[in-house]
Amino acid sequence: MKSxxxxxxxxxxxxxxxxxxxxxxxxxxxxxxxxIAREVYGRxxxxxxxxxxxxxxxxxxxxxxxxxxxxxxxxxDPVVVKLPKGGYHLVFEKKEVEADSHSETHAKPSEHALAxxxxxxxxxxxxxxxxxxxxxxxxxxxxxxxxxxPSVAIAAxxxxxxxxxxxxxxxxxxx
Numbered sequence: 031m032k033s034x035x036x037x038x039x040x041x042x043x044x045x046x047x048x049x050x051x052x053x054x055x056x057x058x059x060x061x062x063x064x065x066i067a068r069e070v071y072g073r074x075x076x077x078x079x080x081x082x083x084x085x086x087x088x089x090x091x092x093x094x095x096x097x098x099x100x101x102x103x104x105x106x107d108p109v110v111v112k113l114p115k116g117g118y119h120l121v122f123e124k125k126e127v128e129a130d131s132h133s134e135t136h137a138k139p140s141e142h143a144l145a146x147x148x149x150x151x152x153x154x155x156x157x158x159x160x161x162x163x164x165x166x167x168x169x170x171x172x173x174x175x176x177x178x179x180p181s182v183a184i185a186a187x188x189x190x191x192x193x194x195x196x197x198x199x200x201x202x203x204x205x
Contacts, residue, residue, distance in 0.1 A: 041088055060117070
């Protein structure tokens with residue numbers, strides 16, 4: 031990968047090349063920190079990963095550089111190379127091609143992260159419409175039941191007390 035992100039970072043380039051070669055040639059073998067220190071950075075057989083963190087530090091720097099590359103000059107690459115935390119085996123992910131990717135080439139990555147997919151918007155709108163229709167149906171059933179029930183009307187007429195207060199409270203107590 032000839033990029034501005036790795037220009038001048040020879041040790042990161044060597045690490046990336048080594049991890050890529052090992053990941054492609056031996057996909058089922060785990061890359062060990064000791065192995066990388068010996069073969070990439072020339073450490074001796076007495077290398078102790080517990081006391082020398084050179085491989086972990088370089089792997090962390092490589093992760094940052096890869097993210098920087100794919101956020102800038104590699105944003106249109108069809109394949110994304112990742113170095114997951116906790117290991118040294120590269121992962122190659124094919125990017126999904128969007129139909130309108132040409133119109134969004136200048137969009138910021140954060141705008142894509144905040145965008146809600148259309149299928150979720152349609153599902154939310156459909157759910158809200160269903161809820162609204164259900165409430166209308168439930169309300170009409172309850173309203174029709176109270177108005178059509180003769181026992182409610184008889185009970186309202188046989189209540190003790192009449193006058194202005196009874197007329198005022200009758201809409202509230204009838205239901």
